Structures are given as C-alpha cells and as structure tokens.
Amino acid sequence: QQQVKQSPQSLIVQKGGISIINCAYENTAFDYFPWYQQFPGKGPALLIAIRPDVSEKKEGRFTISFNKSAKQFSLHIMDSQPGDSATYFCAASPGNNRKLIWGLGTSLAVNP
Amino acid sequence: EPEVTQTPSHQVTQMGQEVILRCVPISNHLYFYWYRQILGQKVEFLVSFYNNEISEKSEIFDDQFSVERPDGSNFTLKIRSTKLEDSAMYFCASRDDRSYEQYFGPGTRLTVT
Numbered sequence: 134q135q136q137v138k139q140s141p142q143s144l145i146v147q148k149g150g151i152s153i154i155n156c157a158y159e160n161t162a163f164d165y166f167p168w169y170q171q172f173p174g175k176g177p178a179l180l181i182a183i184r185p186d187v188s189e190k191k192e193g194r195f196t197i198s199f200n201k202s203a204k205q206f207s208l209h210i211m212d213s214q215p216g217d218s219a220t221y222f223c224a225a226s227p228g229n230n231r232k233l234i235w236g237l238g239t240s241l242a243v244n245p
Numbered sequence: 246e247p248e249v250t251q252t253p254s255h256q257v258t259q260m261g262q263e264v265i266l267r268c269v270p271i272s273n274h275l276y277f278y279w280y281r282q283i284l285g286q287k288v289e290f291l292v293s294f295y296n297n298e299i300s301e302k303s304e305i306f307d308d309q310f311s312v313e314r315p316d317g318s319n320f321t322l323k324i325r326s327t328k329l330e331d332s333a334m335y336f337c338a339s340r341d342d343r344s345y346e347q348y349f350g351p352g353t354r355l356t357v358t
Contacts, residue, residue, distance in 0.1 A: 167347075169349075175351055175352075176349035176350050176351045176352045177288065177349045179347070179348065222287070222288060224288075226345060230293040230295070230300045230301045231276065231345050231347070232278065232290045232303075233280070233290060234290065235287045235288040235289070236287065237286075237287045
C-alpha cells in the first residue's frame with residue numbers, strides 16, 4: 134500500500150520529442166505528488182508537483198497529468214532536450230509528516 | 246537562492262565505526278528529513294524531524310541511527326556502528342510549514358569497507 138510504481142525504467146527520446154513517465158499508487162491517503170529530477174552525483178531537485186484536486190498542472194515544458202480514480206499520474210516533457218537527460222523520480226506523500234514515498238526512477242536519455 | 250548543504254560530500258569508514266553526517270537546512274524551514282539511496286536504487290525515507298523530536302521513522306531507522314539538531318542551524322544523522330549495507334547516498338531535505346515542497350541537499354556518499 135505504501136508503494137509507488139513507476140514506468141518505464143528507462144526511456145530514450147529524440148530531441149524535440151515528448152517524454153512520458155507514468156506512476157501508479159494504491160494508498161488513497163496520498164495527497165501530494167511531486168516529480169524530482171536527479172543528475173548523476175547530485176541530489177534530487179523538485180521539478181513539479183500536484184495535489185489531487187486538479188487533473189493537470191503545467192510549468193513550462195513539464196506537465197503532470199493526474200487521474201484520481203485510476204490512482205495514476207504521469208509526467209510529460211514536451212520538446213525534450215539533451216539537457217533533460219537525467220533520472221526522474223515520482224513520489225507521493227500522505228498527510229502529517231509529509232514523508233516521500235518514491236518510485237524506482239526512470240533514466241531518460243534525449244538524443245541530439 | 247537558499248539551499249540545503251551537506252558535509253562531507255564523501256565519507257569512507259570501516260565497518261563498526263561511528264559516522265556523523267551533517268546537514269544545514271534552509272534557514273526558515275521547520276521540517277527536516279533524512280533519506281538514503283543505495284546505488285542504482287530508489288530513494289528511501291529514513292526519518293522526519295520537527296520541533297526537536299522525531300515525528301516519524303522508517304523500519305530502516307533502527308537503534309543504530311539517531312538524529313539531532315544540536316544548534317539552530319545543523320541537523321545531523323549518526324550511525325553508531327556502521328555495516329557494509331549502510332553504504333549509500335544520504336540526502337537531507339527540509340521544508341517550511343507553508344508548503345509540502347521538500348528541498349534536498351547534494352548528499353553524502355557513505356562507503357563502509
């Protein structure tokens with residue numbers, strides 16, 4: 134129930150293409166869903182996050198789509214660039230302490 | 246821009262030794278967290294800390310682990326007797342009380358030999 138399932142494990146996209154990463158959860162107590170970007174040797178950096186009261190949130194080239202009934206959410210990276218090549222983690226958080234439960238990560242490579 | 250800092254960036258220690266990992270959270274943040282990431286695996290929650298006490302800990306955070314906020318700026322994670330399986334990246338994170346956003350430090354790579 135505490136798991137967040139993330140797919141795919143790895144993704145290769147051409148420059149200018151759309152990268153899509155999916156996550157699913159079981160625990161209905163989760164009410165905050167962030168996406169983090171991590172470059173090798175660095176800490177995770179918050180990219181974008183959503184609460185379940187909205188179905189979509191867009192910030193620049195990054196969009197989260199959220200389907201509460203299906204307990205799924207996804208990250209879309211439009212016009213993917215080589216600089217987007219990184220590992221992306223979805224996470225979910227229940228109330229109170231806001232600990233983050235993480236997906237396994239997706240290694241994204243954007244070819245020039 | 247304020248950021249979370251961590252020291253050291255890399256710590257090598259022998260099995261059975263004690264290590265202290267240090268973090269300086271963002272100054273107006275009140276909630277503090279430690280996570281770890283074993284190489285190539287997902288990030289795992291260890292402990293959360295608020296109002297000078299542990300608010301939640303995971304099953305990983307056993308009696309060998311402790312956290313402390315010794316002064317107004319530092320937040321430390323101590324591992325009393327390190328094991329080989331403690332080798333991982335350890336990340337500190339903090340957030341303020343007005344949002345859910347956690348900001349992470351660059352991590353400390355702990356290598357236990």
